[in-house]
Amino acid sequence: MPTVEIDGRKIEVEDGLTVLQAAERLDVEVPHYCYHPGLSIAGNCRMCLVEIEKMPKLQIACNTRVTDGMVVHTTSDKTKVAQKAVLEFLLINHPIDCPVCDQAGECKLQEYYMDYDRQRSRFPLPEKVHKKKAIPIGPLVILDQERCILCARCTRFLDEVTHTSELAIHERGDHCEIDLAPGKTLDNPYSANVVDICPVGALTNRDFRFQARVWYLERTPTVCGACANGCNIEAYHRRGQLYRFQPRANPDVNQYWMCDAGRQSVHGLQGEGRLTHPLVRGHEEFARATWSAALGTVAGRLAEVARAKGEGAVAVVASAEASNEEFFLLRAIATHLEATVAGISWSPADAFADDFLIKADKNPNTAGLRAQGFDGDAGAVFAAVAAGTVQALVLHRTDFTRWREAADVRAALEKVPYLVVLDTDQREVAQFADVVLPLATYLEGDGTFTNAAGRVQRFHSAVPPPGDARVGWLVLTELEGRIAGTAFSESAAAVFDRAVKAVPAYAGLTYDAIGEHGRPSASA
């Protein structure tokens, strides 16, 4: 294990680590453009030059391995001169775009200029080489060739991660430019990752650009709910509005990446059609109700049906869009009512999948559904509903019409004397409900999902639910309390702690242990 000294501080590191990685462990910033931990080392930008004692020339920290006894200086005079020279070189042909560039706030050229350069350019403006600007190169990405610093992060991503090679560096010298390979467009399922890794404003997201200045946005760590992979992401939001998702590094789940479909799923979470108020059916029409009144009605009626008609008169169906905490509370309620429980994990028959991140299962929590015994036959419950033997039905985040022929569903639901729908959006089943309870999405509350690999991962509240909609566990703990007389759980963590005691798959887990990178469940 070599020991290296960086700026006067020593650290022992494993063989093979680079100077840049060793510096990161000491929280020493070595500025860099082309290095990215998820890609091969290119060593082309020279921004990471450092002084290493006994070496005659400055060395690039991203491609120099640590050796025992090495002494490195990242802030010496020689290093500072090199940093200024590299920045001056990169800026010679860079356009004066900063005031109108959407990368402002997360541009490494701006940031390093302020941190390491701050000198006036010695090159006259009219002599800059001009290249093409604002070229749409795919459904999600816009290219500005003038802003590119030719770090080759984007081309390495497309060569090494997606193996699609849509972009390439063309020409020579100061005419070098990034452009599409002949006949290609940047439209692979992971295309927008190039925007995240481009250190400047050369590649921007067509969907997000000019929507918001990033310094106004807040970030919440969470997970993507658009398929069973559960990629770790950050949700960017402001004043209750979601703006974008970006991947959050997790080597055990998604490395540094996410797919375009997951990224775009941000738009489906706050659209029109959200349920915003508890609704209770009067003689014909729905009327808005308070939560207290709606839950009181539901609890009273379900308990009455269970008491009068006995085991199996009430049925509870949950989908794999629910959280582990919701499954636990639904099961507790069902046990008290001697209800039948069943689960549905529905995805389109032609759902896209690959052998990298994207799963054919477009639900975030099928593994959690199974772990808590909701793999009962929803088909049997549906048949019982259609036969008129179910006296009260609870549909939790479940749209039967996505799973069965709409006409069959309508005919079946018309036979249910009492239907309770808990959901985020107005879906067709709500038309048949006696009570509709509006729920938060997974961006609007706390909880956990279990991904396809059996990893339990936390999600967090980033934005408030619309109107009077409430977080699912909060609704269910109150319903459980009203039906079974149990004390309300005060947080998602408290519900999870209860689930840990009852569900073998969660043995040994706590919210703190799960942290922001998840933990494998016992069933993983």
Ligand code: SF4
């Ligand atoms: S477009 Fe961005 S990521 Fe690609 S080479 Fe240029 S600066 Fe680097």
Ligand code: SF4
């Ligand atoms: S692979 Fe799945 S979990 Fe990951 S970003 Fe795409 S949809 Fe979301």
Ligand code: FES
């Ligand atoms: S980061 Fe080292 S040469 Fe670019």
